[in-house]
Amino acid sequence: xxxxxxxxxxxxxxxxxxxxxxxxxxxxxxxxxxxxxxxxxxxxxxxxxxxxxxxxxxxxxxxxxxxxxxxxxxxxxxxxxxxxxxxxxxxxxxxxxxxxxxxxxxxxxxxxxxxxxxxxxxxxxxxxxxxxxxxxxxxxxxxxxxxxxxxxxxxxxxxxxxxxxxxxxxxxxxxxxxxxxxxxxxxxxxxxxxxxxxxxxxxxxxxxxxxxxxxxxxxxxxxxxxxxxxxxxxxxxxxxxxxxxxxxxxxxxxxxxxxxxxxxxxxxxxxxxxxxxxxxxxxxx
Numbered sequence: 001x002x003x004x005x006x007x008x009x010x011x012x013x014x015x016x017x018x019x020x021x022x023x024x025x026x027x028x029x030x031x032x033x034x035x036x037x038x039x040x041x042x043x044x045x046x047x048x049x050x051x052x053x054x055x056x057x058x059x060x061x062x063x064x065x066x067x068x069x070x071x072x073x074x075x076x077x078x079x080x081x082x083x084x085x086x087x088x089x090x091x092x093x094x095x096x097x098x099x100x101x102x103x104x105x106x107x108x109x110x111x112x113x114x115x116x117x118x119x120x121x122x123x124x125x126x127x128x129x130x131x132x133x134x135x136x137x138x139x140x141x142x143x144x145x146x147x148x149x150x151x152x153x154x155x156x157x158x159x160x161x162x163x164x165x166x167x168x169x170x171x172x173x174x175x176x177x178x179x180x181x182x183x184x185x186x187x188x189x190x191x192x193x194x195x196x197x198x199x200x201x202x203x204x205x206x207x208x209x210x211x212x213x214x215x216x217x218x219x220x221x222x223x224x225x226x227x228x229x230x231x232x233x234x235x236x237x238x239x240x241x242x243x244x245x246x247x248x249x250x251x252x253x254x255x256x257x258x259x260x261x262x263x264x265x266x267x268x269x270x271x272x273x274x275x276x277x278x279x280x281x282x283x284x285x
Contacts, residue, residue, distance in 0.1 A: 010114055014106040016152055021114055031115060033082040035107070038154045038277075041082030048087035048118050054246045055182050055222035056084055058209045061240045062226045063089060063145060065233040066178045072096040072123075076143045076172065078131040078160070079150035082111050083124070090121040097123045101134045103150075132159050135168040143172050148181040156183060156274040161191075163198040163265035170202045179203065179227045184274060187217030189259075191274050196256065198265035199227040207232050207252040208259065209241055215249060215259075220278050 007023035017036040024030030029046035032039060042052035051057045063085075067073060072095035077086055080102030089096050102108045105128040117124060127134055131150050146169045150160050159165065169179050179199065185192040192208075199206045206227045214221035226232055234252045241248040251259055266272075 010110075012106070012110050014110060015104040016107070019107055019110055021110070031082070033111070033115075036153050038151075040151070041084045043082045043084050043087060043115055045115060045118070048084075048091040051084065051088060053084075054211075054244065054248070055224055056088075057244060058224040058241060058248060059085055059147060059149070059180050059182060060088055061237055062178060062180050062209075062224070063147075064092070065236045065240075066145060066228075067093075070094070073144040074142065075099070075145045075147065076135075076138070077101065078135070078146065078148045080108055080111070080126060081149070082115055083117070083126075085147060085149070086124050087118060087121065090124055091118065094120055095123065098125070100124065100126045101131045102126060102128055103130050103152075104128070132165055132168070135165070135172060138168075138172045140171055141174045143177055144174055145178050145180065146173055148179070152273070154184075154277050158271045158273045159268070161195065161266060161274065162268045162271040163201070164268050166195075166198045166202055166265075176230050177228065178232075179225075181225045182222055183225065184220065184222050184277060186214070186220035186275070186278075191272070192223060193260055193263035194266040196225060196260055197263045199225060200260070201265055203227040203229050205230065205232050206256060207234055207237065207250055208256060209237065209248050209250050211246065211248050215251070220275075 010021040012019050020034045022032040027044055030044045033041040044050040051060055072093050075089055075098045077100045080100045086098045086100055108126055108128050150156055183192055196206055208225055210223040213219050234250055238250045241250055
């Protein structure tokens with residue numbers, strides 16, 4: 001793909017804020033998407049397997065290890081952004097059928113105009129509607145993976161944090177499917193722990209992937225949750241996350257039970273959005 005050497009930032013108002021596409025000076029096909037100053041996605045149009053953000057790589061590790069390499073998957077992505085993980089999956093698992101649900105219609109249009117999909121992504125469709133409404137209408141046992149990465153600005157909306165929402169995801173997944181979520185929190189993890197409790201009650205197998213500094217309560221940051229009704233590939237995930245340029249820990253089993261501190265799932269009646277990040281947590285300066 002040819003590229004314009006004079007690429008300039010693109011700024012547009014979208015449904016839920018102000019979006020910018022910023023060209024990466026170090027990668028001729030790289031673009032950063034921000035909404036209201038918070039980084040949302042990074043894509044390299046020439047190399048969809050390049051994953052700039054650490055949390056995106058952790059989500060990809062789980063997808064990589066959820067089925068034999070190259071095997072097509074049926075994946076639901078809740079939250080689209082610049083379609084980083086769908087592009088990656090199309091490249092690494094040709095023939096996959098992927099449904100992306102993005103509530104911000106104007107953002108989806110911006111991405112479609114400026115960041116075209118690579119060849120081989122024919123099985124990828126984008127629905128511009130609310131993630132929970134889409135899930136409630138989706139067929140039973142129709143997906144191998146559900147990836148929840150939905151942020152309204154820098155917070156996960158309350159209706160996507162409840163046990164009832166997670167129950168819909170469990171229904172849509174096949175018996176051996178995997179649920180993944182990108183969430184952000186900090187100690188004492190009053191938002192994160194009930195999310196894990198809900199997944200534990202529904203699936204039975206859960207692991208948490210996060211940087212040690214976040215787990216030790218030193219800072220606010222992203223965490224990745226994976227849940228399934230079958231054993232998770234914890235050993236392989238541990239090896240990959242430890243070897244990452246930004247190493248992370250995989251918390252599972254007894255260690256996760258200690259982390260939970262007898263937390264209980266949150267329901268629709270008392271669900272709240274994820275916490276507001278402290279100033280500068282995800283800003284780009």
